[in-house]
Amino acid sequence: MTEETPADNTKSEKSFEELSQEKQIGLAAEFWMFIKENKIWWMLPIILVLGLVGVLAFLTSTGAAPFIYTLF
Amino acid sequence: MTAILGISAFYHDSAAALVVDGKIIAAAQEERFTRVKHDYRFPQNAVDYCLREAGLSPEDLDYVGFYDKPFTKFERLIETYLNFVPAGYRSFRQAMPLWLKEKLHLPREMRKGLHSRYRGRFVFTDHHESHAASAFFPSPFDEAAIITFDGVGEWSTTCYGRGEGNRIALDQELRFPHSLGLLYSAFTYYTGFRVNSGEYKVMGLAPYGRPIFADRIREQLLDLKEDGSFRMDMSYFNYCQGLTMTNDKFHRLFEGPPRQPESELTQRDMDLAASVQAVTEEVMLKTACHVHEVTGLKNLVMAGGVALNCVGNGVILRESPFENVWIQPAAGDAGGALGTALFIWYQLLDKPRDPSGKDSQRGSRLGPEFSDAEIAAFLKQEGAEATHFETDDEMCDYVSKLIADENVVGWFHGRMEFGPRALGSRSIIGDARSPKMQQVMNLKIKFRESFRPFAPIVLQEHVHEYFEMREGEESPYMLMVAPVHEQIRNQELGEDYEQAFGIDKLNYCRSSIPAVTHVDHSARVQTVDKERNLLLHQLMTKFYDQTGCPVLINTSFNVRGEPIVCTPEDAYRCFLMTGMDVLVLGRHVIEKKNQVHQIDESEQQEHLSQFQLD
Numbered sequence: 203m204t205e206e207t208p209a210d211n212t213k214s215e216k217s218f219e220e221l222s223q224e225k226q227i228g229l230a231a232e233f234w235m236f237i238k239e240n241k242i243w244w245m246l247p248i249i250l251v252l253g254l255v256g257v258l259a260f261l262t263s264t265g266a267a268p269f270i271y272t273l274f
Numbered sequence: 275m276t277a278i279l280g281i282s283a284f285y286h287d288s289a290a291a292l293v294v295d296g297k298i299i300a301a302a303q304e305e306r307f308t309r310v311k312h313d314y315r316f317p318q319n320a321v322d323y324c325l326r327e328a329g330l331s332p333e334d335l336d337y338v339g340f341y342d343k344p345f346t347k348f349e350r351l352i353e354t355y356l357n358f359v360p361a362g363y364r365s366f367r368q369a370m371p372l373w374l375k376e377k378l379h380l381p382r383e384m385r386k387g388l389h390s391r392y393r394g395r396f397v398f399t400d401h402h403e404s405h406a407a408s409a410f411f412p413s414p415f416d417e418a419a420i421i422t423f424d425g426v427g428e429w430s431t432t433c434y435g436r437g438e439g440n441r442i443a444l445d446q447e448l449r450f451p452h453s454l455g456l457l458y459s460a461f462t463y464y465t466g467f468r469v470n471s472g473e474y475k476v477m478g479l480a481p482y483g484r485p486i487f488a489d490r491i492r493e494q495l496l497d498l499k500e501d502g503s504f505r506m507d508m509s510y511f512n513y514c515q516g517l518t519m520t521n522d523k524f525h526r527l528f529e530g531p532p533r534q535p536e537s538e539l540t541q542r543d544m545d546l547a548a549s550v551q552a553v554t555e556e557v558m559l560k561t562a563c564h565v566h567e568v569t570g571l572k573n574l575v576m577a578g579g580v581a582l583n584c585v586g587n588g589v590i591l592r593e594s595p596f597e598n599v600w601i602q603p604a605a606g607d608a609g610g611a612l613g614t615a616l617f618i619w620y621q622l623l624d625k626p627r628d629p630s631g632k633d634s635q636r637g638s639r640l641g642p643e644f645s646d647a648e649i650a651a652f653l654k655q656e657g658a659e660a661t662h663f664e665t666d667d668e669m670c671d672y673v674s675k676l677i678a679d680e681n682v683v684g685w686f687h688g689r690m691e692f693g694p695r696a697l698g699s700r701s702i703i704g705d706a707r708s709p710k711m712q713q714v715m716n717l718k719i720k721f722r723e724s725f726r727p728f729a730p731i732v733l734q735e736h737v738h739e740y741f742e743m744r745e746g747e748e749s750p751y752m753l754m755v756a757p758v759h760e761q762i763r764n765q766e767l768g769e770d771y772e773q774a775f776g777i778d779k780l781n782y783c784r785s786s787i788p789a790v791t792h793v794d795h796s797a798r799v800q801t802v803d804k805e806r807n808l809l810l811h812q813l814m815t816k817f818y819d820q821t822g823c824p825v826l827i828n829t830s831f832n833v834r835g836e837p838i839v840c841t842p843e844d845a846y847r848c849f850l851m852t853g854m855d856v857l858v859l860g861r862h863v864i865e866k867k868n869q870v871h872q873i874d875e876s877e878q879q880e881h882l883s884q885f886q887l888d
Contacts, residue, residue: 218622222337226381226395233378236345248352256374 276623277334279324280615281384282341282404282607284377286312286470289608290320291640291692292328293615296625298412300327301640301692303608306840311886312471313837316387317611323642332391337618341610342401344380346428348373350450354514362515397622399614401427402578405602406444408613409577410437411620411627412635413600418573419565420444423558423580425455425470432502434565437575440620440627451514452506454557455580457495460511461550463519465543466533470579471888477585478727480551481794482776483544487528488552494527496553502561536887539725544776551585558586562594572597577613581605581753582694584798588755603638603751604693612692637806638751639699641690644842646860652842653859659868663861666809673858674816676865677826680708681855682719684831686845687809691838695752696830697800698731698810700838700845702854704789704827706730711789711827712780718853721882722834725777727798728827730790733814734801736824740787741799752800752828762786763795787825800828835885851881 227235237245280291283304291301300323305311307319325331351369355362376383381396399407405422420442422433431453435444448454458476459469467475498504508514510524518532525531533543562574574596581587582605591599602609619625646662653660663669677683685701696702702719704711716724729752730740738745741756749756763785771782779793790797804811818824831839833852839845842859849857849864850873857864866872 222395222397224395229379233345236349240349242349245349245352252370252374 276336276619277328277330278337278339278615278618279321279335280339280341280404280611280613280618281317281321281387282609282611282614283316284314284380284383285607286314287606287608288314288317288320289604289611289692290317290324291612291615292324292330293612293619294328294330296619296627298612298616298634298636298640300324301604301612302642302690303604303692303837305837306641306690309837309844311835311837311888316383318387321387327642332388333393335388335392335394337394337397338384338388338392339397339399339614339618340380340384341399341404341607341614343398343428344377346400348378350426350429354451358515365515365517368517397614397618399617400430401610402430402433402444402447403442403617404610404613405577405605406433406435406437406442406613407617407621408602408604408609409575409581409600410442411440411616412602412612412633413437413573413575414629414631414633415573415575415598415600416629417571418575418600419569419571419596421561421565421574421576421581422578423454423561423576424578425459425580426450426453431455432561432578434561434568436569436571440625442617442621448503451508451511452504454504454554455578456511456513456519457506458550458554458580458583460513460519460524461546464524464528464532465546466535466537466539468535468886468888469519473579474582475723475726475888476547477551477583478792479539479544479547479725480585481548481727481792481796482725482779483541483546483548485548485552486545487549490527491549491553498553498557498560500560501564502557502559504557539723539777541776551583554580554583555586555589558583559589559593562590562596566595574599575601577602577605577609579606584753585755585796587753588796591754592756599754600633601751601753602693603635603691603695603697603753605753606694608693635751638692638695638697639689639807640692641699642840643689644860646862649842649859649862652846653862653864656846657870658846658864659870660859660862660864663863666812666861669858669861669863670809670813670816673856673863674813674820676856677703677705677817678821680705680711682711682715682853684845684849684854684857685810685813686831686839686842686857686859688807690840693751695800696828696838697750697752698802698807698828700831700840702827702829702831703731705823706787706790706825706827707821707823709783709788714853715789715827715829720829720832720834721852724780727792728790728829729798729800730787730825731800731802731810731814731828733811733818733824734803736818737799737801740825741797743799747801748803749799749801750803750806752798755796755798758785758787758791758795758797763791764788787823789827790825833882833885835882835887847881851878 278293288304302320304317305313430447432448433444512521785791
């Protein structure tokens with residue numbers, strides 16, 4: 203075997219029981235935490251572009267489509 | 275009371291498992307309910323069943339865990355695509371909508387599945403951590419080395435570490451794309467079977483071939499080290515960036531294109547299967563030896579899809595220095611649901627664990643069961659002619675005689691098994707002594723390829739007489755292959771047999787239990803004991819008293835491509851649509867010859883055509 207696995211992820215300042223009682227974090231906030239924690243900054247522009255494409259894809263299938271096309 | 279639900283879903287083999295105060299209450303795969311093999315969708319039926327079994331509702335759940343970390347997996351996907359730009363565009367285009375719409379929104383999807391009645395947060399455990407937890411926590415050991423062999427989780431493909439008391443820790447890993455599971459899947463694809471589904475066919479095909487390509491695999495595809503770690507030459511594979519497992523360079527190396535699914539199997543396909551199997555066993559054994567050296571422990575537990583390779587498991591048991599090996603019966607992704615629930619209970623909540631020398635998997639009979647009254651009502655509604663026996667003893671006596679007369683029996687009783695193997699609750703059983711039984715069962719009952727081997731069930735007290743295993747040795751989950759004992763082998767096979775090629779070997783009677791003796795004299799043994807499966811033990815004891823043989827054939831209760839039956843209705847339909855002679859539903863015995871409703875060939879074809887081949 204060649205690589206060390208990450209450190210034990212069960213250690214936390216707050217206890218597991220306390221954390222489990224908190225409110226579920228939203229997708230964007232959780233992704234930001236994930237990027238920050240793992241220092242994978244290179245993912246940020248990719249996520250932003252994918253998110254933008256996702257929003258555009260959603261909007262083009264709605265009544266907002268004529269306004270979106272004028273952007274290009 | 276603390277109730278924990280574990281979920282695996284959205285890739286393949288979705289499942290749910292419920293652990294209450296550390297005890298495994300229920301676990302089931304979604305495919306059994308939806309009748310879609312390897313169903314990947316949210317396990318709605320399995321979740322509902324688990325809660326029903328415990329008499330709980332979603333708001334009673336204290337924790338809900340998912341068996342891997344979707345963000346880390348997403349990161350791996352993006353990084354892999356970036357590495358192969360622009361080659362991976364088609365695959366990227368197909369994968370991204372799914373991720374953006376569903377897989378990145380798992381809390382939302384799971385909350386929906388729990389009818390918005392679960393208020394807590396969701397726990398996401400690492401994929402291999404889930405496998406490791408499913409292997410160690412239910413095992414009979416207080417301390418053990420852990421190996422997870424898999425295709426891929428987030429980044430890891432193989433991990434090892436150790437478990438002690440109520441803690442597990444994975445210390446080392448092999449990372450994607452270098453993967454034993456994906457290497458095996460590449461050959462599964464190349465030999466014309468479905469990836470993530472047909473791997474066990476490659477394993478079954480291997481004994482018909484010669485490992486003549488093994489050196490080529492070792493020299494060209496892998497850089498294998500003594501500790502079992504390896505690097506793969508990715509210029510031969512296409513799974514990182516494409517929609518196939520292998521590429522033209524791979525096909526040139528093995529002198530031909532991939533076999534077309536359902537086309538005739540050639541000796542070359544068998545040789546390829548034998549070769550990848552040989553290399554897989556070598557990697558598994560080297561890894562196990564290294565892990566033993568590093569940990570110095572005498573017990574080993576394993577999980578992950580590759581741990582379903584029972585031939586490789588048998589090699590580890592016989593040839594590695596480990597004294598005891600325990601493998602999670604649901605070693606594939608379905609078992610991750612159980613792993614994540616147990617991980618939350620033991621590791622995250624820090625609850626004590628007392629293994630007491632017995633595994634806590636409860637025979638893996640963790641699914642739904644049906645009472646005799648429910649079965650009787652169903653049979654009445656169907657107008658089926660059935661004989662009801664007042665006692666188990668009378669029923670077993672009657673059925674054992676039918677088996678001895680070479681009838682093929684569908685055996686349905688108690689709770690459904692969790693994991694891919696039928697262990698005697700949803701099984702088709704027959705007389706292992708019959709030379710024609712392998713072909714009859716393959717072609718008329720299962721409608722599958724005639725090369726496919728069958729597994730024996732044996733009374734545990736007789737295991738050493740029929741197989742090269744220690745007296746009283748356990749293999750209750752059918753995850754070990756052992757050679758058939760020398761004394762029951764046919765000593766007159768001679769040179770003709772040695773020189774016979776491939777499937778021709780099936781024409782020779784290889785032992786006194788030919789139906790379950792593979793062409794290399796191996797058998798995938800399941801031992802039956804009173805504690806885990808009393809009724810099956812009773813039936814086999816009756817059969818032994820009548821015939822002197824403590825061995826039967828046991829195969830899963832389904833036809834080719836169909837998930838194993840779950841309900842009496844599934845079982846009755848399968849019974850009618852196949853050449854099965856007898857169906858035992860609890861204490862009800864239904865014989866085909868007594869039925870008014872007989873199925874014609876077109877009905878049978880229609881039934882079979884609904885199942886996708888693997």
